[in-house]
Each structure stands twice: as C-alpha cells, then as structure tokens.
Amino acid sequence: MALRFRRTQVNDDLGLGIKASARRSLNKDGSFNVRRVGLPRFRGYELYHHLITMGWPSFLALLFLGFMVTNALFASLYLGIGMEHFTRPGGMALAERAMDAFFFSAQTLTTVGYGHISPNGFPASALSALESLLGLLSFALATGLLYGRFSRPQACLRFSCQALVAPYREGLGFMFRTVNMRSNQLIEAAVNVTVSLLDPATNTRRYAALPLERATIHLFPSSWTVVHPIYADSPLAGLTEADLLQAKAEFIVLMKAFDDTFSQTIYARTSYTAEEVLWGHRFRPMSAPDPDGLTVVDMAALDAVEPVS
C-alpha cells in the first residue's frame, strides 16, 4: 500500500530539517548526527563546558597533571635561582636539589608550608609568594568546578530499548516505556513523540507529531508507558512493519520534567528507528504489590516484552 502522510504542520520537523540523510537524525542517547567545522581554533568560552561535562577519570587526571606540571615549572625556576636561597645546606647533588625544589614547590602550591625549606632573599620569596597565590586561585577554581560538575542537571531517564506496536484498546498502539533511574522526584513530566518518514517522491523527510494517550503526568513515581493510539487519523494508520522499514521511519522522543530535589527542569531525548520497533509483542508489567501493600517496581524489567498470543 502507498504511504499516506498527514499534511505536515510547519512546526512538526522540530528543527531537524527535511533533508533526507543516510543516518538517523537523533542517536539513542539523544545527541545529533551533526559535525561542526569552521569553528574558531581557540574557544575559551568552551573551556568551562568541557571541564564540567568530561568524565570523572579524565577530570581527575587533568587536575593531577596540572598540579604536577605547575610544580615542575616552579621547581625549575627555584633551581635556576639556586637552592642556597632556600635555607638548604649547599654542596648537594643536582638530583637532591631538584627534589628539594620540587617538594618545596608542592608545599607552597598546596599552602601546607612546613617550613623546613623556606625562601630567603627577594627572588626566592617573590616567586614562592606568587606560587602560593596561584595555588589558592587554582584551588578556588577546582572548588567551583567540582560544585559545577555535581550540581548540573542530569536526567537519568532510561527508555526501553525497543518501542512496540501492540494491541491497545480495540486497536493498536505505538508505545515505549521510560523509568527514572535516580532517587530525585520528577514531577510535571511531559513528552512529545514525532515520526519522521522518507517521502520517496521528493526524497525528503516528512514529520508528523503523534498524539498521545497522555502527554503529561503530574507525578512520576515509577515507570511511564507512553502510548500513541493508532486511530484512523493517526499518521501510522494502515502502515505495516515493512512500510515503516521502507520509509526509514524514525520516532523522535523529547521528554521534559521538573526535578524537585534541585529545582531544575531536565530534558531527555531519544529516538527509535523502524528496526527498533517490535511488532506483535507487549510489555510485561514492571510493578506488582508486595505483601505490605507497597508497589514494587523492577527497574531491570524495563525491556521485558512477551509475544501477543
């Protein structure tokens, strides 16, 4: 059968454009398949962003490296001045003097300042004053970065790997599940699902918003199954699994919620390609009451499906 398109509303493309592309427009993790070139070589305004979003191992390694390099730099300056300006006995070997210089530098940068080595005379004193100031400022910076890393909004919404086309009421529904992996309470959650289909006539992508059974929930205590009922006026009405594959269908999911532990609006995105839509299965329930009357939600069962008999 021929693909039928709802007349695309101008807003339905979400900002992704209608050019047909060989790749999905959104990756599973919500990032875009876009590469930016022609940026200025030095982008100081990106520094904070990178320091905040890089992984913890890289971040800690960078901190340690910065500490070592600064230490070594000042140590070599101290060596240049001469360790005799640092209340050390003269006549030592270079290795010993270098060690003294390095650890004096470390004790100055961290402001621990034991004092068994201490500067004497103007150049030694001035340089170590500078280093301790630098130490304080670097530390202030590290404090800010650590706080910034911790406090930035992080949704930990997990989406089911597959979306389903499964029986829903008297017909079919397109559906997927989502859970909140964090302990933060999410409230006022809202979701938007848009399907993008390739129009073979024009080789462009057409977008259609999928009306949902419910697009917002006030409370999000456990899991949420988002359902688009495939009624007669649905952009998916009459389409088969093969139709979706042929049209390189992509279901783009935008979710938004308010995290009331940190008073922040958080966003999550994902997408399902036609290959990731399973037909003839339904989700197995994730939650059941326990003897105490508590609702027990099994987060590990997010992806559990069973064939529809």
Place this chain on the structure above:
Amino acid sequence: MALRFRRTQVNDDLGLGIKASARRSLNKDGSFNVRRVGLPRFRGYELYHHLITMGWPSFLALLFLGFMVTNALFASLYLGIGMEHFTRPGGMALAERAMDAFFFSAQTLTTVGYGHISPNGFPASALSALESLLGLLSFALATGLLYGRFSRPQACLRFSCQALVAPYREGLGFMFRTVNMRSNQLIEAAVNVTVSLLDPATNTRRYAALPLERATIHLFPSSWTVVHPIYADSPLAGLTEADLLQAKAEFIVLMKAFDDTFSQTIYARTSYTAEEVLWGHRFRPMSAPDPDGLTVVDMAALDAVEPVS
C-alpha cells in the same frame, strides 16, 4: 447510596495509575509508596543526591569519618616508610611513632603544616605532597557539598493534619489549611486537589480533580485555606462520611509556589485519606489584628478546629 463517578478525564490520575493498592498512594510527607528493585548495584550518579539529602548528623559524621580514615591510611603508609624520614629522633616506641605519623598526616591533610615534623627524602615528600593535594580537593568537595545542601530548594509548607468537610456558603466544602513555616516570601502559589476513589465493580481506583474556590494566589503572606465547594456537579456531591471510608477515598494535594528569596520554584505534596477527613467541624481562625493594626498569625493554631453547632 451508590457512589457516583464523574467521567474520569484521562489526565486526572496524575500518573499514579489505576491499580487498587492496600496502601495510600502518597504518604503524608508527599513520598510515594513505591519500592524500586533491580537497580544497578553501583550508582555513582546517586552519590551527590545522597550527600545532599542526608540528615545533618549523618553528613557531619561522614565527613569526620572520612577525615579519620584518610588520616589513618596515610599514617600507616608513613610508618611503613619509617618516621626517621620525617625529621624525628630515632629510637622511639611504636606508639609514639604512630602518634607522630597520625598527627603529621592530619597536619598535612588540613594543610596546617606546622613543620616541627616535616618530610625528608623522596618517598616521604612525595606521599605528603599527594596527601596535601588530596586534602585540598576533599576540602573543595566539602565546600561544594555544604553550599549544595544549603541552597537546595526546601519548601517548609505545613498542612493541617486533618481536612474538613464543613459548611461553606450555602452548602458544604472540602477544605484544609496550609502555612509557610519559613521566612522566605512565597508568591504565585498554585494548588491541585484530586480525589481517588475505589470502584468496587472493577477494583480499580478512579481519579477526579476537585475544582477549587481559588486554585492560585499571588501573595501568600500567612495561611491559606484551600476550599473545594461541594456543588451539585462535584465528584463528592451526595457522598457521606461512610461512603468516603468505604471507597477508601484519598485526597491528593499538589502545591507549587515561587520562593522569591532564592528565585526557585518549590513543590509540596501531601494526601488525606478518608480517615483524616473530619466532618462537622470547621477551622478556628489563625489570625487576628493586634492593637497596632498588624495581623498576627498564630502558626501553632494550624490544626485548631471547632464543632459546627
């Protein structure tokens, strides 16, 4: 008489689901009766959340414990190297050396570095440089955590223990009171009240939003009595106290306000079960003018009720 249900709008269940449960769906403090299992064993992304939301005694105990353990760890490493590398006279007893090592470690971790004990030679110097760096970073972390704990949004809205069904205008009203216990000014407060009733025919819960006399206020100077007038089209119209008890009625209250001291939206939740709804009483006024013309609000009278004659 038979329970009558308004045709439940799809959105009225708030996200709680329609499964009948032996327990209330929201506890008095707004938490859900949900237990999550199947979570990954290690959840690094929860660490900040726990450190921010745990009680102050636990938090301070954890800080102190971390300090002691780190100190002890480095102290044993210093002992392994030998205290003769720390400008101490040799030939001391183990207990004395251990004490020296522990307090040198403490002086290094806090960067106080008196210097009467100080490292000599590479291993001792390197280890203490590392410890002072660690000290600085831990301290940076503690700074961030303390600020995070203080600055996170905390509503201190208190709700009356009981809701009332009391005379209101020409009929009855379902009502409860709320006060802001903090000095923060709350503005643009909004409230949503939903009743959940057990449908014995299907053993499911049905939800109905309760239209309020006023659902938002611009200013929240003292107390707010939230009223649902039980008009003829109310989901509660015609129900008796026994009906509510039999239907295991639960009134779910969601409140939202803007705290203009900290520019944060805050949320509060609570619920009233049928057992917590008092009939035939009304609230005693909480506020009265004093001789100066100031309005005096007695916060302790939040729960004060009196029988309706």
Place this chain on the structure above:
Amino acid sequence: MALRFRRTQVNDDLGLGIKASARRSLNKDGSFNVRRVGLPRFRGYELYHHLITMGWPSFLALLFLGFMVTNALFASLYLGIGMEHFTRPGGMALAERAMDAFFFSAQTLTTVGYGHISPNGFPASALSALESLLGLLSFALATGLLYGRFSRPQACLRFSCQALVAPYREGLGFMFRTVNMRSNQLIEAAVNVTVSLLDPATNTRRYAALPLERATIHLFPSSWTVVHPIYADSPLAGLTEADLLQAKAEFIVLMKAFDDTFSQTIYARTSYTAEEVLWGHRFRPMSAPDPDGLTVVDMAALDAVEPVS
C-alpha cells in the same frame, strides 16, 4: 457620590484576604504587615535564610565574632592541657601563656600554622587536629555563604514615591514610574496593579484589578511608566481624591522580570495608599537625547512631577 465596585473576581484579592485592617496591607518595600507567632523555638531551617539575608555589617561582625569565640574556646582548652605540650619554654606568666594559646589557636584555625608553636603529645595534637578540621569546614561554610549572598536574586527596581492621577489621552490615568537601578538587563517585565477599597457597608476590603495600557514589555532599557487609563468601566471611574481617601484605597503593585545576566526571575512589590496618590500633576520626562543621539536617562528624576496647568 457613592463608591461603585466592579463585581470582584474571586482572584482579585491576591491572597491578602478581605478583612479590613488599620494598616496598609503591603509596606512600601513590599513586605507584609503580618507578625507570625507560635513558631517552634528552634528553627534550624531558617539559619541559612538569615545568614543570607542579613545586612553585610551584621554578617561580617558575626563571622568575626565566631572566629574570636572559637579561638578563645580552643585557647582555654590548650591552657587546660598546659602550654608545655606546645614546644614553649616553661615558667611563663599566665598572661603570656594565654596569649600563646590564643594565637596558636588562631594559627591552627586559619591553617596558617607557622610552627614556632606546635603541639606535642596526644591531647595537644588531637585537639589541634580537630581545630584545623573545624577551621577548614567553617571556611567552606563561609565560602558557600558568601557566594549565596552574592548570587541571590536582587531586584533593584525603584518605584516613584508617589503615584499620580494625571491627564491621559482624552481622560485621566492612574500612573507611576519604575526604573532599574542595576546594570543587569531586565527583559520580559510584567506588572499587575490591584486596588483595594474599604466597603463601609460590610467593613471588608474589596479588590479590583486595574487593566493597564500595557502590562508587559519585552525590553526594559530605562524607565517604565505604568498607566491604568480610567475609562468608564474602570473601578476608579468617577471617584475623587476624597473618595479614595475615605475608602482607604491601596494600590498594590506586583512586578516580575527576567534578569538575563544571571538567568533569574526577579520580583518586586510595592503599594500606594490614597495619601501617596497625587492629583493634578504629571511626571516630568526622565530621558532626553544627547548630541550623540544616545538616550540619556536621569535616574535622579524618577520622582520629578509638575503641576498640570
């Protein structure tokens, strides 16, 4: 003439209640004339709020006091242990020992740790380790508080001292002016003006929102004259200056804007009593072009009015 009231919409009282009071409901600075009693004696949750909102002199005095008291406390503990455990020569006078103890304590709390006085033996060492830890945590706290004080949203909107009833188009208008005293750019500003009038029949206050010539502006480059045109359907239509005085009229102003320097919504409130409404005057312009074509705004002319001839 008799006062005429528009049928008060339920929402128009803003949350202030309809009880007639001897005082204005909002002070000029936007605070409420409400006193809260019956609060729990100890309110830990208010501590941060007070530390953030108190004046700078009080805050700095408190910091200094805390430093002195902690120092003195530890100093007396050190004296109790005996200064001979602190590498000091024995046989000194009490005053001298007290001074040593106090300054050793200060050097430990600030982690400066010169080391000419340093602890020896378990009790002295343990206590000073504790003090340096406490010093670090207090300092972490002070860092958080300083940042919290600086970064909290602070509108610096100034309102004209008097509101005017002045010629506007073909009739009269109720108007006042506001300026942004800070360099922060304010955008998306919105204002709400409500009049409260005493109803002598019931001795209650009635509220009516005043429709404004424009209630929102996208950009707020300099000053904004907020105008309520007194058309025939205005709650003020036909009222004289004497009517307003007799009805103890109070004009309540709520303003809201987005500060795009700090990405915060800020709020400001004020009120004008009938005594603060000037009739028969108009505002003198605050801004004029300079020779360069720049618009020069004279902030000092906010209150400048001139009689209407």
Place this chain on the structure above:
Amino acid sequence: MALRFRRTQVNDDLGLGIKASARRSLNKDGSFNVRRVGLPRFRGYELYHHLITMGWPSFLALLFLGFMVTNALFASLYLGIGMEHFTRPGGMALAERAMDAFFFSAQTLTTVGYGHISPNGFPASALSALESLLGLLSFALATGLLYGRFSRPQACLRFSCQALVAPYREGLGFMFRTVNMRSNQLIEAAVNVTVSLLDPATNTRRYAALPLERATIHLFPSSWTVVHPIYADSPLAGLTEADLLQAKAEFIVLMKAFDDTFSQTIYARTSYTAEEVLWGHRFRPMSAPDPDGLTVVDMAALDAVEPVS
C-alpha cells in the same frame, strides 16, 4: 510609494518607546543606546555584577592588585610594630626589613605560613591572625566569584552580519541566519522579530511585529534560518530597499532558548538596520552530508551569500 503601516498593536514597541532617535535603538551586540545618569555615587549592589561581567584580564589583574595592596598594607603595619617582634635578627637595613615584612605578610595572607619568620608578642600576633582571617575570607570570595563567572548563562549565538530580502516560495522573504557557537545543546528556541520604521508625518517610530514562517523550534542542532515571508499583509509588503533606508528601518531580533547542559534559559538580542539588509542575494547552504551520512555544518559560512540570478 508611500509607506504603509499596519495598525500598531500597543505591545509592538517592545518597551523601546516611540521617540525618534538619531541612533539605532539596539546595537549589534544587543545592548541599548542608553546612558544612565543621576545614579547614586556608591552602588554596592553593583559590585558583584561588575566583578562577574568584567573581562578575564581585568578580573585577574584586579585580584593580583588586591593581593599586592593588602600585602603592602600589612607589611607597613608590621614594619611599624618592628621586625624584632617577628623572630628576625635585629640590626638589618630598612630594605631588608621591608622585604621580610612583605613576604611574611604574603605567607600569612595565603596561609602558607612557612614559619621561618613568625610573630612574637601581642601586636605582631594579633595583626597576623587578622591577616590570615582576611586571607581566608578573600579566598572564599574569590572562589565564589570564579564560580559565579563560570556558571553565569552565556549564550553564544552568532547572527549573520546581514539580513537578506531574498526569494521565498512564490514571493520574497526577510531572513537572517543564526548558529550556536557553543557545544551546549539548545532546545525550545523561540525568536521574535519586530521592525521599527520612522513615520515622517509625526517624526515618531512605529513598530510592527513580523510574523515568522516558524517562531519556535524544539531542537537546534546546527543553524537556523529565520524567515518572515513578505505576504500581502506584511508590514514590509510593497516596500523597496530605498523605502527601508528612508524610513530608517531597524529590525529588532529577540531570541530565547533553553540550555539543557546547565538548565538555564538564555537570551540573545541583535538588530539589523536598513543598511544591513542585502537585497537580491540568498544564503549559501551551510550544511552538507559527508560520506558517513553525518551532517557537516560549516560555521564559518554563516555569512556566505550569493546573488540571486
């Protein structure tokens, strides 16, 4: 031909006022051509704002200057007390004593406290205790300022230098392009374009909002071409390039987006004068698919235009 104006809606002037001015109302960078005078001489409430928004070189220079001045101040006080109260041998030259005083001060302010110079006696000890406290507080302040500088919202939206009037569908469109120079994901972007035209009859400016092909996008993966189609009812319909120049047309652009890396709403503003509107050209595409199917966006091509044949 005569200029035609749409009946200006009250809200269309954005808050800029209708006075005709010799300059554009918004500069390219979004700032206003307004100078404020009559401000109070001392504005403590502006301090944080300036410290947060000044350039990095100025900020770092100010920090260094503050450090040097404080050091010098305390050094002169120490000299006044006499360096013999600082465990230094007597009989030194002034220069040497000044150097000692200065570096002791530096070691105290940074809390490095080596201890080869240390205070003795009340005045020396008290002053250095004060200095170390001041050092800690300044450092706390610097930490807060550094974090505040880093975390404040900074849109890095770049707009094309020129706007175009170019063929669009069957007619013409007014259009410009914008790109996000940062790695932060922007979502829910919204734009508002208003044209301001000089009315020669009254010598005032009239404003008209320009309806856009799309005023909001959900996702902003690369570049966005904002288009106002010049239909028959457009305020620009029938106008020529000369008309716009004569009417001193200014197109004011307000943009808003949500940065989901930092959970902040960001704003950007710019304007195009008639001189900055290019006729008879169109934008060259900025993006093209690469062999891998990724969309490659050339940020450097933001301003690339080509004549319309």
